[in-house]
Amino acid sequence: MLVEVLGRVTKRHRYPVTPPPDPVAWLTGSRTRSSFVATLGGRVVGQVSRAVAEGDLALEVWTCALGCTPAELAVVKRLFVDPEAGGLGAGRLLLQAVVADAHALGLTPVLDVDAASERARRMYELAGFRLVGELELTWAGLDGSLAVACYAGPPPPGSPAPAAG
Numbered sequence: 001m002l003v004e005v006l007g008r009v010t011k012r013h014r015y016p017v018t019p020p021p022d023p024v025a026w027l028t029g030s031r032t033r034s035s036f037v038a039t040l041g042g043r044v045v046g047q048v049s050r051a052v053a054e055g056d057l058a059l060e061v062w063t064c065a066l067g068c069t070p071a072e073l074a075v076v077k078r079l080f081v082d083p084e085a086g087g088l089g090a091g092r093l094l095l096q097a098v099v100a101d102a103h104a105l106g107l108t109p110v111l112d113v114d115a116a117s118e119r120a121r122r123m124y125e126l127a128g129f130r131l132v133g134e135l136e137l138t139w140a141g142l143d144g145s146l147a148v149a150c151y152a153g154p155p156p157p158g159s160p161a162p163a164a165g
């Protein structure tokens, strides 16, 4: 079901930028530690995952900006919503769920996003995420390079104020 949703998302949006050869493996993700799905009328319409920060291309940007170690971070990944259920608030709710999950573990949520994804970026910024850096990335299967915006979310309640910058 989620694979079909992902197929529609990829068709409508450029996400993921390079469509995975094995969508189930991509959705599962070896570094994933928890996932949430959104349902509408009993139908799965979206998902988000929390992963450990390990090997991410944006890792140094996050740790330098926050002055922390990777172990203090939770990477928000695989956030998408069926275009047929878009604009109803599912994306916002999924983001709230994964941020609460990270906070419950004392972790600061971070993410990277295609810099051209204005809608997703607006959603993150409205949820309190701040831009901490930008990267120009390339990887196997990508034609050319991609500008990526790196964000840090609100720190867990009770933690010291984040480093400036």
Ligand SMILES: CC(C)(COP(=O)(O)OP(=O)(O)OC[C@H]1O[C@@H](n2cnc3c(N)ncnc32)[C@H](O)[C@@H]1OP(=O)(O)O)[C@@H](O)C(=O)NCCC(=O)NCCS
Residues within 6 Å of the ligand: 009, 013, 015, 078, 079, 080, 081, 082, 085, 086, 087, 088, 089, 090, 091, 092, 093, 111, 112, 113, 114, 117, 118, 119, 120, 122, 123, 126
């Ligand atoms: C980004 C995405 C998850 C948003 O999901 P959604 O369920 O449609 O979003 P929501 O209805 O919860 O809206 C969330 C916010 O997005 C913004 N938004 C929603 N519709 C918008 C529109 N038509 N134009 C601009 N911004 C819009 C708003 O800021 C909204 O917050 P608000 O309702 O408080 O104003 C979805 O469009 C998607 O799956 N995109 C492709 C995958 C992707 O880019 N994921 C991010 C990976 S890092």
